[in-house]
Amino acid sequence: MKLVPALQVQAPRRPGRPRDEELEQLVLDAALELIDSEQEITVSKLVELSGVSRAAIYRRWPSMTQLIASALNIGRVVQPAILVDGDLRQNIFESLYGRSLEQAAEMYSESRFRHRIRLVMADRELQRAYWESHVKRRRTPVEDALREAMSRGTLSSDLDVEACFDTLAGAAYYQLVVRGEPIRLPETRARLEAAFDTVWRGMVAS
Template structure:
């Protein structure tokens, strides 16, 4: 991904960012992705009209730029902490446009494909984007524990992986779409099963 220049070129102090550069860089990288072309410094500079130095100042690497472009349109889901926590999770995960109004399923599938073939990209995407979107579900699980509804010994990361895996499986293995009501119903039931395993013994009886 033409990473070499990033190691030696970093933004210096006192140099303001030119207005509109970020948007042009994003648009250029996104256009290359959508056309199936390799995203390189040279091609992004050519399409965006932004200088190579400006690109280097904005992004620590092309991998980080690509991860940001792939995440465009995604939002951090807000999950209420009052009322029925399980129902709040189901609504947040399965309501129409739960991923955000600008979510692109084609771009999402592209991210999956690229991440499977590029471990550095997958790790960059995790650090800068995926991890922050877990804050909502983490807060829900912590609220459930505080209420005494969920087990105090839960491994929160493992539980979140379990719930999120339900949805990734539909995309990656089944090739399903969440426009299909049967897919949504299957995911909701799977989350309910996972949730029962997280509840305290008293709540299961």
């Protein structure tokens, strides 16, 4: 998808104004409409669909890449903190693959998920913007729980926390992106259980 050049910031946005929030939502809704219909996203189209002026769009987003990243965040959720007490293995498994993920999927359609993958893979700048705006934050609860478990001696003290997360989450992405199978299918969850346990055995303190 061809993106327009970066927008120039003309004036700082004053926070806390309800009208600004309303205009922002109109623009993001328009961007999602274009994304879902697989159309090119341009300022002209956003103005036409949202009714928001170019100046207002310029004030809020310094680049089209950041605007698209903001639109892709709608419906995505950051998981709550994970309890380290109790069954840590189950708590982390449920955070990654459990009901909370299914609820997020209900809010964020599979078609949008697939289109998001296409968009970010086609544009490295957008991929990095989406990483900073959402993906990195979504990892925090699991990574914090792993670090706490390491400090308590439950998990090995020499783990690379980011690599552990990549490996555990990667199993789910493989099912969704490569196999094309929903997480909710029993056979998919069985593969995730097996993959998770294989990695988890290497993480547990001996």
